[in-house]
Amino acid sequence: MQSLFTEYFLPVTLAIITLGMGLSLTDQDFRNIFSQPKAVIIGLCCQMILLPLIAFLIARSIHIDPLFKVGLMIIAACPGGATSNLITYLLRGNVALSISMTAINSLITLITIPIVVTISLEAFIHTDANIHLSVGETVIKVFLITLLPAFAGTRIRKRLPNFADKLERPLRIILPLLLLVVFSGVIFIDQGTASATRADFFEIFPYTLLLNAAAMGAGLLIARLLSLSVKNQYTISIEVGLQNSALAIFVAATLLKSNSMALVPVVYGSFTFFSTLLFGWMVKKVSWHPRTT
Numbered sequence: 001m002q003s004l005f006t007e008y009f010l011p012v013t014l015a016i017i018t019l020g021m022g023l024s025l026t027d028q029d030f031r032n033i034f035s036q037p038k039a040v041i042i043g044l045c046c047q048m049i050l051l052p053l054i055a056f057l058i059a060r061s062i063h064i065d066p067l068f069k070v071g072l073m074i075i076a077a078c079p080g081g082a083t084s085n086l087i088t089y090l091l092r093g094n095v096a097l098s099i100s101m102t103a104i105n106s107l108i109t110l111i112t113i114p115i116v117v118t119i120s121l122e123a124f125i126h127t128d129a130n131i132h133l134s135v136g137e138t139v140i141k142v143f144l145i146t147l148l149p150a151f152a153g154t155r156i157r158k159r160l161p162n163f164a165d166k167l168e169r170p171l172r173i174i175l176p177l178l179l180l181v182v183f184s185g186v187i188f189i190d191q192g193t194a195s196a197t198r199a200d201f202f203e204i205f206p207y208t209l210l211l212n213a214a215a216m217g218a219g220l221l222i223a224r225l226l227s228l229s230v231k232n233q234y235t236i237s238i239e240v241g242l243q244n245s246a247l248a249i250f251v252a253a254t255l256l257k258s259n260s261m262a263l264v265p266v267v268y269g270s271f272t273f274f275s276t277l278l279f280g281w282m283v284k285k286v287s288w289h290p291r292t293t
Helices: 004-022 027-035 038-061 066-076 082-090 095-124 135-159 161-190 198-225 230-241 245-255 259-269 272-285
Strands: none
Touching: 004 082, 004 095, 004 135, 004 161, 027 038, 027 095, 027 135, 038 066, 038 095, 038 198, 038 230, 066 095, 066 198, 066 245, 066 259, 082 095, 082 161, 082 230, 082 272, 095 135, 095 230, 095 245, 135 161, 161 272, 198 230, 198 259, 198 272, 230 272, 245 259, 259 272
């Protein structure tokens, strides 16, 4: 019962959310992504290279418990997820780009998470650990939680477009509420907060907020400098800025068996949905001349 939300409610909820987002997409949306892959390549490079570099620079320049520094790096090693997809959906960003990045980086992180975590452990606490993520299990999860529901949503939209249109407004309210309820269960019930003191929270919070803000700003700047459209700019900013806290908690608490490291994604996950949504909304409102890439 300790992992009720993580093992059962969360995967089902993520699949439902992706299905709901798929109702707003067409086949052409995905064809556009892969016929013009510039945006997805830029986004993935920002997630896999720029984001860990930002986290490493932050961790090297601050004076906190080294275990918290590793926790910060674990967050950076776990990019994307349904939360960033949902925020992109709520802000009417490029949902196809967001889902595509999530599906691809879920597979890439099979390699990058062990590398980033190993480097972090050596750099900050001078130790080593063997991190192993199941390839088969990850591929199945990506298919069942991301690809299959999104595809099913596009099929429903193709056959029942009026039905899909009617669902769009209520889903923009229902889906975020559903995610917040289940994700709160993952953070505060499954993982618990008994070992976290108020002092821990206030010690960790500024640096997790800094990581969130710096990553969003860097993703936005890179996308802007490389002349992507405004919609793709804030979509990439969201994808780079908002990390998969549930995965980070799993890596820290289950694979590394460190509650101290897991505190960092717990704190991070407690506010970043709102900070990222606010940032994306503000970027969307900025009156830039639109570009077409």
